Amino acid sequence: MAVEPLPEPLRPAGSGPAWRLRYLSTSWNGHPTVASGTITLPAGTPPAGGWQLVSFGPGFNGTPDRCAASQAGTPPFIRPLSEALLRAGYAVAVTDYEGIGTPGESSVVHGPAEAYAMVDIVRAARRLAPVSRRWAAAGYSLGGHAALWTGSLADGYAPSLRHVGTIAIAPTTQWGLQFAAAGNPAAPVNPAVPYQGRTLPVTHPGGFRAADWFTPAGLDLVDLAGHVCIEQMAAALTGLTMADVFTDPSAAMGEFTALFDPHEVPVRRYPRPVRLAHGTADQLPAVLTEITAGQLAAAGTDVIYTPVSGADHFTVAAAIAPQVVQWLEELFRRP
Structure with missing residues (x-):
């Protein structure tokens, strides 16, 4: 694992220690690969047991390395959500996905590889910082797709961690x-x-x-x-x-x-709760997420779908941020 301090311009407001890193993950073909990303802690002293962590899948920004979230930074329309998570006391890990920010061409869209990158940055965070075994997957747009795949695979891929649930905002599905x-x-x-x-x-x-x-x-x-x-x-x-x-x-x-x-969101009973949100004015139609929510509910998943009135693809993350924090509080309270 290679680690360096995250440059100040890339840090969300109110953050504590933050790093840019490369970490070991699993490629789309099942072979070991190296992914990159960032880990940001809240300001202050960690609680007993370490900071609870949100592994966040960012939206798609392009496949060249300079488009990686760890290089380009968090988009302005996502920053309010990132800052809300930190204020609420959650560490935030953000993957760049395979091949973005690291050598080689990216494999996205590839559901398992996206999930592996999101899970393995949690393992990396635990080696680097005082982070709890308990963590949630969250994501926006393509990251919502990644978060849902993560919710499906996390328990089997990383049984030593304690995944508590999944939040997907304006996910790319259907x-x-x-x-x-x-x-x-x-x-x-x-x-x-x-x-x-x-x-x-x-x-x-x-x-x-x-x-x-x-x-x-x-x-x-x-x-x-x-x-x-x-x-x-x-x-x-x-x-x-x-x-x-x-x-x-x-x-x-x-x-x-x-x-x-093969990379459609898995429709089955997820072992942990799933929370979905989509803006009603999104160019990516909200009905796609409604369909996904219905499919997951029919399969036995504990799922809640929340339409965000008037929000589009670029305003939904900030609009739903207070609800995301509330959902996380509920998920982390579960035994």
């Missing part, structure tokens, strides 16, 4: 429904799509070639995805449609659906 809507040739291009042209060949070697699906202009964007973060990608996509990027958008989205299907 990939099949998302891709079906994106198959319209006139639809705008989601800024994450060019990055998928880079990550799918990693997790499906020999099974996916970007050149089979992307137009020449689309391949230029796949190349650009190796150099820029999501904000710059969104600017590059202004005015482009799926027909500009894919030779056959409907067929391409059918292929994406098949490849992403």
